Amino acid sequence: MFSWLRRKIINFFDWVFSLGRPNSQGRPQSQSPYQNQSGSNSNSLSEPNALPSISNTIRIIGDRACGKTTYLAALIRNPNPDLYNNPIEKIVPKSGASERLENQATGILEEGNIFTPNDILGADEAALDIPNIGFSITLKDKRSRLLQLEIFCRDYSGEIFGDINVMEEQTLKSYIEDCADPDVQGLMILLDATKHRQDSVYEISIRAFIRRLLVSRVDGWKGKIAVTLTKCETLQIYSKRKELKSSKALVEKYFPKTLQSMRNNLTPDIEVEYFSLSAFGMMGPEGVKQPNVEYVKDITDPTLQYARLKNKNVWRPFGLFAPLYWLCTGDRHPNLD
């Protein structure tokens, strides 16, 4: 009841926020800045001198506590970017919800606190009630041309993945319908690298999710899927990531059953790519790098623990932008992985 009311109030303020900002409601404008839907080259923005722009509406799913909210907050905050070879020029929040996340990244992550888990949907709520998070990323594309990515998504709670086989049909339907909305062009499926022992559980969740998604539209679901491993600063995963030099091989190593189950259920026209990232990153000199993370026990329940930044001054996430670049352009950017 209270989460419903809170979301309604948040949505109202987001609407007020959007009145002051052009182009903030998240409707895709074109497939590619260089090639529109009819195949000709065009600049998708009408203002003169506007940058080529690609709009992409995505949904991010993954089990509870896999790092969805922290990912979005770190991305929008973009702390301490590398000065060398870094293609990201700027990030601008385009909705009240994304401004709140940016403030939380500053106020919560940097002050050593943690995000609270997202509220699950109440009986009278739908996924549509979850506020729209919009932000634009200006970056240099693979050929060093400036490009703007306009991203719109919602910060779901992990129930849609973790509880998919036990949740109320009405709640499940509302999430699936939201993911199957014709505006949604891409999905990020986040898998927590530190939970790889859950592979057999996630195998079942992913099968259920993909099957429901594919039958939710008569013409089938046609987006792209970025399978993304989170929390890859963990030492064992970090060194495997370096050794394998491929996020695909890394996901295959840690979640073989989940991947097999997903591939068995997808239609061949759905493109899939693989990514790995950490919202906290590493610290220290090359060769002796350590995760920039410390774990704290919950004061009310010591069986629970949270991760937080160890040193905010050297907060340097990695891999955050690569999945979005691919979802928007269909390409991998050599300086974003």
Ligand SMILES: Nc1nc2c(ncn2[C@@H]2O[C@H](COP(=O)(O)OP(=O)(O)OP(=O)(O)O)[C@@H](O)[C@H]2O)c(=O)[nH]1
């Ligand atoms: N080690 C590590 N921990 C992380 C990372 N990102 C998030 N976490 C931790 O994972 C826990 C859950 O993070 P959230 O971002 O709230 O996860 P969520 O997926 O949004 O969770 P729900 O909203 O409950 O579905 C917190 O303790 C975070 O600090 C990361 O990159 N590395």
Ligand SMILES: [Mg+2]
């Ligand atoms: Mg969350």
